[in-house]
Amino acid sequence: MPRVNRRYFDPEGKRFGIPTWPWKLGPPPDELATMRQLKARGLRPGGQPIAGQLGFRTRQREDRFAYLYRVELALPRRPMTAAKWASIHKATRARRICPACKTERDYEIPKRYGVCNDCPGGANEAAAAA
Known part of the structure; x- marks a missing residue:
């Protein structure tokens, strides 16, 4: 209990x-x-x-x-409209574009590093340094 x-x-x-x-x-x-x-x-x-x-x-x-x-x-509950779906896709797409190399990735850019895993200073470089 x-x-x-x-x-x-x-x-x-x-x-x-x-x-x-x-x-x-x-x-x-x-x-x-x-x-x-x-x-x-x-x-x-x-x-x-x-x-x-x-x-x-x-x-x-x-x-x-x-x-x-x-x-x-x-x-x-109110159903999702096409406009709401479009705004969600637009927001998530913005989080997938790397600010350094300007390429769209299939994952969200980590806030911790601020760049994709392939750019200098990304997660791959940090893991290799550790």
Whole structure:
């Protein structure tokens, strides 16, 4: 059984202002769901207010919350249009062009080196030097 932090158990919302449950002990996912759960079902919140939250603590002792939305009020996700696909392809193509040799690669240029693997100072040269 997972360790439960009771500080997040507030189903009435008196402490946090909205109903709050510990991680993995929230309401059933067919009533309230996180953004990822909604996305997996092909839904989106659709402008509805937050109905609750799941509280958890990170390794750095930081309080974090995952918001919950009502599934019955969720709307279907909007399909990708041709214009959106075109903008995504344009952005990813820009990240594949090496600024040094101006050639398009079949991978994204590593930010760490700023140039493709074949240019001086690239990943291949750094690996050979190590």
